[in-house]
Amino acid sequence: MNITQEKIDNLNAVVKINIDPADYQGRVDKAIKDHAKKANMPGFRPGMVPPAHIKRMYGKSILVDEVNNLLSDTLNNYITEQKLEVLGQPLPKVDDTQQYNWDFADKFEFNYEIGLAPEFALDFSSKDKLTQYVIKIDDETLAERVKNIRRSYGKMTNPDVSAEDDVLYAQLTQLSPDGSVFDDGISNTTSVRLEQIQDADIKKSLIGLKKDDDVTLDIQKAYNNDTPKVAAILGIDEAEAADLKSNFKLTVKNVNRLEESDLNQEFFDKLFGEGVVTDEAGFKAKITEELESMMSQDAERKLQNDIYNYSVDKVKFDLPDDFLKRWLKVTNEKLTDEELEGGYNDFAQNLKWTLIENKIIKDNNIEIKYEEVFAAAKQSLDQQFRMYSPTPIADEQLSQYAVQYLQNKENANKVFDEVKALKTLDYIKSVITLDKKDIFYNDFKALAK
Template sequence: QLEQLSPDGSVFEDGINETASVRIEQIVDAAVKASLVGLKKDDVVELDIQKAFANDAAKIAGLLKIDEETAADLKSNFRLTVKNVNRLEESDLNQEFFDKLFGEGNVTTEEEFKAKITEEQENMLKQDSERKLQDEIYNYALSKVDFALPDEFLKRWLKATNEKLSDEELEGGYDDFAKNLKWTLIENKIITGNNIEIKYDEVFSVAKQRLDAQFRMYSPQPLTDEQLGQYTVQYLQNKENANRIFEEVKALKTFDYIKSVITLDNKEITRSEFAKL
């Protein structure tokens, strides 16, 4: 059980509270990993989730079932309460294992298995590279299109609309709020100024991809395309989910437009070099 904590270490009453599976091998930070090894049922520890996953917004989003933008901006620590401890045993490289991992009949030999693993690793690295580029574009745009916001008015508005928001929480989170608001204004200007449309098919496709990634994290048996489509329809029937994915598609289209009007200097580097960026 993962419960979002306030700055004073108490559980944030209206914060994130999610039951999730935390796999030790997915933890990037060595110190955090060491703190989790040997935990037993009902043990409680405080978890710096950004440190644990090296600020990987996609992994954090999948774990907490939130969107990547929220995950990237998340500053809170979490209380982790162990409900169950499961141990994985090494499997033989046989057809039963291949079918569980990739679906029945999709991989039949060890060579195909290795090729599939390589393909998935390459796709993950491409996604990491794209997220890094988006982060660079985001910060560059904010530095170049700088404009003042009515800060005092916005702070009063935030306090008026969030009665439980303390002065400490307001001051601690306002800079991130202001940056996101500026980006939203830039984003909307690009979308409307260039007549960029966001279609339902695009929203459906991205929602389907996100759900597929989440299901794959917690189940070795992939869903059929029909099952995934049904889950996606149900998911988008929730207005909050639909709005979240719509905003994600809008952001992706904004980044795509910016990339089309700037010159990118592509460089080939090693994975370890990329991790240091």
């Protein structure tokens, strides 16, 4: 067997593999004998089929399989031995001029295109600067949060006249263009939350209504053409909602109002435990603390995203783009040329980041231990469980779930990659300069869009 590599350029090469009969004959003979031992054929006792008979009937298919297996093993071993850092997977070059008889005497020649990872240097230092935002809670955000919490612990009342934040329990009836009721049209009884109405004039028209009052509602305008919202309000599917042009008659059946809970000791104790908070100032300070703790996660996500973008822009190197595009087409048969061109830049950016990650991990001897992957899996599962129940799961049971979760190879690789990314980001954060900057939450939301 002879293996050679022809360098096309720094990012592309062709590996040529020449195979003689002596290279594959032993594997083929063994495969035929193994097949004979397992064969169950008419006229022969199980396991007693002569190998010559198997060779006559299935020899060519066995030969093809064994040559393919030999090729795969040989190519993988060559890449490992030569320490080639390949991108994607080797692609066989089709040569229509070569014809093989597959008669156990052929010499084979196979060529594989490979894409090579680029060589590049990293030069992160304190001269590289990024902003690390520290989110502060503005009065508007705090007031909205306080209002929502007070309403969560408040009581429902039924006032005579609707106000700005009320909920109208109403009948919605589809109207014809002339304003009459549409025969066999859409009709649904539902709750209309006035705070969700997007159009100011329509919202104003719904304030001051009493039971049995009627108003005409342009539902698409009311919800700013939010198809899922319109579909949910009318009880129809989204396809029908998207094409809907009709106005609706809204008939008030009841006005519901959620009164805010009083700011008293009973309320404070329900929220934070007995005696932890004793007055309104302490209540607002506690809510501010909790909000800023939650918002710190948003700030960290933005910082991570900024580091990602900064890194892939700063570290300059080329990729074997033509090869990678061919590889993506081969491995994704349904991928259209338009989809490939539209999504390739994101793919290339993610690949660049992966190469930067790998180099940082390697150059700095950063270890990723099982204990870290296990802890990350536990944390992720704990967050998922808390979405459905505020009561935390016992640590021992959570550990059992984490063990089961990581037994799935795909899950384990996913968590490993997450830990790897966090370690890479932590390294970059330790090297560059992070300028901390206070910012109000509403300003941060506008910045993060």
